[in-house]
Amino acid sequence: FAREFILKYLEPxxxxxxxxxxxxxxxxxxxxxxxxxxxxVHYKIISESGPAHARHFIxxxxxxxxxxxxxxxxxxxxxxxxxxxxxLENGLILQRLK
Numbered sequence: 001f002a003r004e005f006i007l008k009y010l011e012p013x014x015x016x017x018x019x020x021x022x023x024x025x026x027x028x029x030x031x032x033x034x035x036x037x038x039x040x041v042h043y044k045i046i047s048e049s050g051p052a053h054a055r056h057f058i059x060x061x062x063x064x065x066x067x068x069x070x071x072x073x074x075x076x077x078x079x080x081x082x083x084x085x086x087x088l089e090n091g092l093i094l095q096r097l098k
Contacts, residue, residue, distance in 0.1 A: 004053060025084035029061070029093065036097040039064055041087075043080045046070060059083045068092045 026043075033041055041063050050056040059079035060070045069090055071082025087093050 023081075023085070025081050025088055029084040029088055032088075032093065033063065033097065041068070041084075041093075043083065045076055045079070061087045063093060063096055066096070068096075 029041055033039065041061055044060050044062065046058045046060045048055060048057050055074065056072065057074070057076050057079040058070055058072045059076065059082070060067050061080070061083040062068065069083050069086035069092070071079050071084070071086050073079035073082055
């Protein structure tokens with residue numbers, strides 16, 4: 001049971017941290033939006049697939065009910081982080097905040 005828990009919930013975070021790839025895109029995006037707007041971004045899980053021990057999630061990040069970007073991952077948190085990273089990269093949020 002403990003092994004399954006670690007693999008399901010902690011492995012993606014541990015791998016990102018060890019590889020040095022972890023960046024908190026969600027916080028960066030939130031700070032950017034809060035500095036320029038009273039509205040916030042929010043996240044929705046668009047799809048969820050795979051067996052219980054190997055779930056795959058796709059998350060969308062939205063601003064004023066408009067999809068800015070989507071991201072995928074082995075956990076909801078990882079998918080949301082990737083979505084926020086894509087939103088920062090594609091520049092749509094900057095256009096919406098003008």
